[in-house]
Amino acid sequence: MYRYDQYDHLIVRERIAQYRDQVARRLNDELAEEEFLPLRLQNGLYMQRHAYMLRIAVPYGLLSSAQMRMFGHIARKYDRGYGHFTTRQNIQFNWIELEHTPDILTDLASVEMHAIQTSGNCIRNITTDEFAGVAADEHIDPRPFCEVLRQWSTFHPEFAALPRKFKVAINGAVEDRAAIAVHDIGLTVLRNEAGEIGFKVMVGGGMGRTPILGSVVREFLPWQHMLTYIEAIMRVYNLHGRRDNKYKARIKILVKAVGLEEFARQVEQEWTDLKDSPSTLTEEEMARISAYFPLPAYETLPSTDPRAGHEDNKAFANWLQRNVKPHKVPGYSAVVLSLKKPGVPPGDATAAQIDFVADMADRYSFGELRVTHEQNLVLADVRQSDLFTVWQQVKAQGLATPNIGLLTDMICCPGGDFCSLANAKSIPIAAAIAHRFENIDFQHDIGEIELNMSGCINACGHHHVGTIGILGVDKDGSEWYQVSIGGAQGNNSAIGKIIGPSFSAHQMPEVIDRLLQVYVRERTEEERFLDTVQRLGVAPFKEHVYATPIASGALVGEDEYA
Known part of the structure; x- marks a missing residue:
């Protein structure tokens, strides 16, 4: 993984010193909150309902065991003993005191980390496939390109005050596990018919108030021009993106307003003056960056069946089926550690669990681990002969729930329990649904x-x-929940369709149950829930959900997570 050079260290140290002075002036009331706000956002610090929240950057989701242990240290010393892993592969701490934040950033710098690019109207943390470098279906390892983009975008003076936040994702495998279609820029690394490496470039994707799937603006871009072409896109966006209305400031709105063809024309025109600039990548530069991502010291191992000798252990078999993924090197597998144990807010990990995962990375995965945008963790390089032992150990720590890709592997934001922007709570609803459908056999069946x-x-x-x-x-000052079905990420991304009027919190587990009843009744053999929705449409699901009133009862977990 990438290690800081002398310039990285200097930049981060100087930023911390600058920020420490800003915090001191804020605490002494020499800076008003409105003056301090943009300064703290540049350092990943948000004000939430109860306390400050600090979001720490995890570039392309890749961590060393030492960096992971630092998260455990921060959780214990500065927070309430846990951290929350996010959909941008970052981690955030929700109970931070302002006066401690310069010390936290200093601690982070000691393991080559920071909180830059985690907030504000800048290019945010670059994300990619959590199995980058090890995936069995990978064309090209995207991590060196992610690192180039990280270095280029950090403190880029031209793009430090964009119309709105800007998100970039890169995928290098057959299957898109980076959700590139819902990013401002989505890149797919590929080879053309001549065997040359390049990118398919998508622009204008995003979720939020106006969900839109990105459009292909260029089918093949030679890799040497990754930065120059993205710079051209950013210049067009920075010039024309709206600054009078933040709800219409994302690049997706600009692309829709001017049309893809005109947007592409302006990008190509801008690119004409950039493609032979100093930002053009060279083989020497890519070789330098790629050297930070060497192959681990893999052993020559036979591919083995980890179930051998454990054929009667159903729990282990379920875990192998859901949480263990193919690896490009024979004899190895990638292991997903579930942060979705029922009764625990999705994405949360205690300081003890964080330290434990760091130890497991040292012991079984070359001292490295990954964060997924589904809010789980990955040990990317586990020997197949160690899988049973790994399962036993992670199970003891509550990290082996065999639900990856299943109903209780929920993505869930902190919601109204923490976030000042939220209209409603998320965590109690997740807890109630997880409790209702905790039966793992049922989850595997559906x-x-x-x-x-x-x-x-x-x-x-x-x-x-x-x-x-x-x-x-928010409906008349009360918390309600709107339900959609049929959404998808990956190669066949889709935006879900709303089924009808919203529901109260207490009705949500029954709503999910009724949706599943339709699926179980109507599915064909080997058909997933998504397939059934795409075949039948929303109507039969809507009809069954609203056919009879849904009673309101006690919401499991409401008191615990309030």
């Missing part, structure tokens, strides 16, 4: 379902692309 939940229209929980999406809405 198969793959992505349930995504957001507490407000900003869509931090990616509800638009959930097979089942839940959006918290």
Whole structure:
């Protein structure tokens, strides 16, 4: 993984010193809150309902064990003993005191981390496939390109005050696991018929108030021009993006307003003056960056059946089926650690669990781990012969729930329990649904379902692309929930369709149950929930959900997570 050079260290140190002075002036009332706000946002610090929240950047979701342990240290010393992993592969801490934030940033710098690019109208943390570099279906490892983009975008003076936040994702595999279609820019690394490496470039994707799938603006861009072409896109957006209305400021609105053809024309015109600039990538530069991502010291191992000797262990078999993924190197597998144990807010990990995962990375995965945009963790390089031992250990820590890709593997934002922007709570609803459908055999029977939940229209929980999406809405000062079905991420991305009027919090578990009843009744053999929705449309699901009134009862977990 990438290591800071002397310039990185200097920049981060100087930023911390600058910020420490800003905090001191704020605490002494020399800076008003409106003056301090843009300064703290540049350092990842938000004000939420109860306390400050600090969001820390995890570039392209890649962590060393030392960096992971630092999260455990921060959770114990500065927070309430846990952290929350987000859909941008970052981590955030929700109970931070302002006076401690310069010390936290200093601690982070000691393990080559920071909180830059996690907030504000800048290019945010670059994301990618959590299995980058090890995926069995990977064309090209996208991580060196992610790192180039990270270095280029950090403190880029021209793009430090964009019309709105800007998100970029890169995928290098057959299957898109980076959700590139719902990003401002989505890049797919590929080879053309001549074997040359380049990118398919999508622009104008996004969720939030106006969910739109991105459009292909260029089918093949030679890799040397990744930065120059993105710079051309950014210049067009920075010039024409609206600054009078933040709800219409994203690039997706600009592309829709001027049309894809005209937008592409302006980008190509801008690119004409850029494509032979110093930002053009060279083989020497890519070789330098790629050297930070060497292959681990893999052993020559036979591919083995990890079930051998454990054929009667159903729990282990379920875990292998859902949480263990193919690896490009024989004898190895990638292991997903579920942060979705029923009764625990999705994406949360305690300091003890964080330290434990760091130890597991050292012991079984070359000291490295990943954060997924589904809010789980990954040990990317586990020997197949170690899988049973790994399962036993992670199970003891509550990290082995065999639900990856199933109903209770929910994406869920912190919602109204923490976020000042939220219209409704998310965590109690997630808890109630998880409790209702905790039976793992039932989950395996109904198969793959992505349930995504957001507490407000900003869509931090990616509800638009959930097979089942839940959006918290405010109705006459009360918390209600709008439900959509048929969303999808990946190669066949789709925006879900709202089934009808919203529901109260207490009705939500029954709503999900009724949706599943239709699926179980109507599905064909081997058909997933999404397939059934796409075949039948929304109508039969809507009809069954609203056929009879849904009683309001006690919401499981309401008191616990209030």
